[in-house]
Amino acid sequence: xxxxxxxxxxxxxxxxxxxxxxxxxxxxxxxxxxxxxxxxxxxxxxxxxxxxxxxxxxxxxxxxxxxxxxxxxxxxxxxxxxxxxxxxxxxxxxxxxxxxxxxxxxxxxxxxxxxxxxxxxxxxxxxxxxxxxxxxxxxxxxxxxxxxxxxxxxxxxxxxxxxxxxxxxxxxxxxxxxxxxxxxxxxxxxxxxxxxxxxxxxxxxxxxxxxxxxxxxxxxxxxxxxxxxxxxxxxxxxxxxxxxxxxxxxxxxxxxxxxxxxxxxxxxxxxxxxxxxxxxxxxxxxxxxxxxxxxxxxxxxxxxxxxxxxxxxxxxxxxxxxxxxxxxxxxxxxxxxxxxxxxxxxxxxxxxxxxxxxxxxxxxxxxxxxxxxxxxxxxxxxxxxxxxxxxxx
Numbered sequence: 001x002x003x004x005x006x007x008x009x010x011x012x013x014x015x016x017x018x019x020x021x022x023x024x025x026x027x028x029x030x031x032x033x034x035x036x037x038x039x040x041x042x043x044x045x046x047x048x049x050x051x052x053x054x055x056x057x058x059x060x061x062x063x064x065x066x067x068x069x070x071x072x073x074x075x076x077x078x079x080x081x082x083x084x085x086x087x088x089x090x091x092x093x094x095x096x097x098x099x100x101x102x103x104x105x106x107x108x109x110x111x112x113x114x115x116x117x118x119x120x121x122x123x124x125x126x127x128x129x130x131x132x133x134x135x136x137x138x139x140x141x142x143x144x145x146x147x148x149x150x151x152x153x154x155x156x157x158x159x160x161x162x163x164x165x166x167x168x169x170x171x172x173x174x175x176x177x178x179x180x181x182x183x184x185x186x187x188x189x190x191x192x193x194x195x196x197x198x199x200x201x202x203x204x205x206x207x208x209x210x211x212x213x214x215x216x217x218x219x220x221x222x223x224x225x226x227x228x229x230x231x232x233x234x235x236x237x238x239x240x241x242x243x244x245x246x247x248x249x250x251x252x253x254x255x256x257x258x259x260x261x262x263x264x265x266x267x268x269x270x271x272x273x274x275x276x277x278x279x280x281x282x283x284x285x286x287x288x289x290x291x292x293x294x295x296x297x298x299x300x301x302x303x304x305x306x307x308x309x310x311x312x313x314x315x316x317x318x319x320x321x322x323x324x325x326x327x328x329x330x331x332x333x334x335x336x337x338x339x340x341x342x343x344x345x346x347x348x349x350x351x352x353x354x355x356x357x358x359x360x361x362x363x364x365x366x367x368x369x370x371x372x373x374x375x376x377x378x379x380x381x382x383x384x385x386x387x388x389x390x391x392x393x
Contacts, residue, residue, distance in 0.1 A: 005077070012074055016056070016081040023050060027086040041125075041167050044091040048122030058096060058120045061104060065116045073301040076294075086257070091164055095119045095126035099172045099191075101245035106189070106230040106238045115170070115191065127168035129159040129192065129216055130239070136161075136356075137363045139174070140183040140236065141390075144218060146175035146190065153190070153228070155198075155221040161357070165201050165214040168194050172242060178233050179388040186387055189235035191227050198222070208349035246358075247311045258287050261325055261332075264344070268332045276331060283328050286321045293317055309371040312364040319354040319361060326351045 005013055030043045051057040052066070059075050061067020068074075082088055090096070100119055103111055118124040135141040144157025155175055165171065171192045178186035192199070198221035203211035230238045265272060265280055272280075293314045297307045329344030330337040337345060355361050369375040382390050 009073065009077060012070075013077050013081065016078050017084075019054060019056060020081055020085050020087075023054070024085045024087060030087070031089070041091060045122045045125075048090070048092050052121045057122075058100065058116075061100060061116070061120070065104060065112055066120045071301065073298055076298055076301065091125055091167060092119070092122060094128050094163065094168075094172070095124070095170075098128060098242045098246050099126045099170070102172065102189075102238055102242045103191070103229065105241045110226075111191070111229065124169040125164065125167055127162050127165045127171045127194070128242075129162055129165075129171040129173040131161045132158060133160055137360050139239065140187065142174055142176055142187065144173075144175050145179075146177050146188060148177075148225075149222070151225050152222050153225065155190075155192075155218045155223065157218050159216040159218070160213075161204070162201075162214045162216045163212055165194065165216050166203060166211075170194060171216070172229075174235055174239055176387065177235075180386050181233070182384055183382060183387040183390070184236045186233055187235035187239070188232050189229045189238035190223065191229055192221070192223060193227070196221050196223060206349070206353075208346045210346075244306075258284055258325075260343075261328060264329060264332050268334070271332055271334055276328075279324075279328055279331070283321070283324050286317065286324060290314070290317045290321055309368045312359070312367040313372075315358060316361055316364050316368075319351075322347065322354050323351040 025043065025047055030040050030047065032040065048057065055068060056078070058065070058067035059070045059078055060072060061069070063069045079088070096119065100116060103115055107115075115124075119126065130139060130142075132142050132144060134143065142157075144155065144159060146153045146155045153175075155173075157175070159171075159173070162168075162171070171194055173190040173192040174187055175190060176186055177188040180186070194201075198219045200217040200219065202215045202217070204213045204215060205211050206213065229235075261280070261283065293310060297310050297314065300307050300310070326344060326348035330348050333342075333344060359367075366378070370377055
């Protein structure tokens with residue numbers, strides 16, 4: 001691995017750092033007291049407009065659609081510089097990292113002209129409508145259906161864990177359009193206007209009292225065929241484009257700052273017994289491991305190679321680190337942790353979700369085992385079986 005920026009990468013990093021030093025908002029303006037929550041839509045919109053106006057939005061998008069035509073390594077450098085300013089999460093991330101690249105790859109020219117500009121400028125917000133109560137890790141098992149009716153599609157079903165659905169103008173939506181073929185082959189991808197009649201959003205209150213996620217119910221929702229992205233029953237390829245770009249778009253983002261944990265340890269020095277000190281060093285070590293994994297991904301990208309299993313291993317490392325860091329924070333706070341809300345309490349309550357969101361730990365381990373270690377894939381009873389013939393739980 002090469003830990004050093006190339007000459008061009010160093011110049012790009014310096015440019016990004018200079019812009020952020022001059023223009024970055026205070027994190028509290030976007031996140032309030034919780035860095036894991038993006039709680040100020042107006043602040044995020046203003047920041048996104050400024051980024052677009054100065055050419056810092058859609059870095060990897062083609063210049064023809066308002067981007068800068070840069071590579072994934074520049075995106076990671078930008079994310080690292082955002083993390084330095086504690087500006088990681090954005091309400092526009094589902095659009096910029098997922099919807100936009102998928103529209104660029106699979107959309108018609110009319111769709112690109114309609115959606116990409118407003119997304120880039122922060123005029124329209126997007127959410128992801130993939131997971132369902134019975135289809136999360138097995139995404140191809142979705143049951144939300146879309147049926148053709150003339151020039152329209154009528155959609156019926158439920159999506160869950162929809163981040164930012166309440167504020168979103170559009171959603172990227174997967175639907176079952178042909179149950180007579182194997183499950184991966186009967187899925188179609190749609191761009192859903194979230195204000196369409198029949199769309200009902202119910203916020204999900206989490207353990208930390210936040211309502212960032214929602215259940216989205218689609219009750220006889222009628223949309224025109226112009227909202228379809230890609231071919232009928234060709235949605236799985238579009239979905240893979242979405243998920244691949246999500247990993248690239250979030251590469252280099254900081255999940256927690258060890259400096260904050262170290263500062264808390266110095267403040268609560270009286271609680272630093274040998275066992276606690278050992279646990280703190282372990283968290284530091286796992287943080288360094290995460291940095292090395294990120295460096296490996298950056299090195300591959302710099303050589304023109306797309307990382308495969310590395311992103312799964314990194315997801316596992318992030319989930320472990322967030323859980324350990326949050327537990328360490330509460331251990332240092334002691335009884336005080338139960339008496340008031342705060343960053344470490346919020347992180348402790350949020351951390352379990354990281355073992356599930358974006359693919360469970362078990363799924364990530366399978367990916368790493370198959371693609372890195374060369375272990376055989378598990379036999380699947382549903383391979384080649386029409387979706388309608390699969391047993392239902």
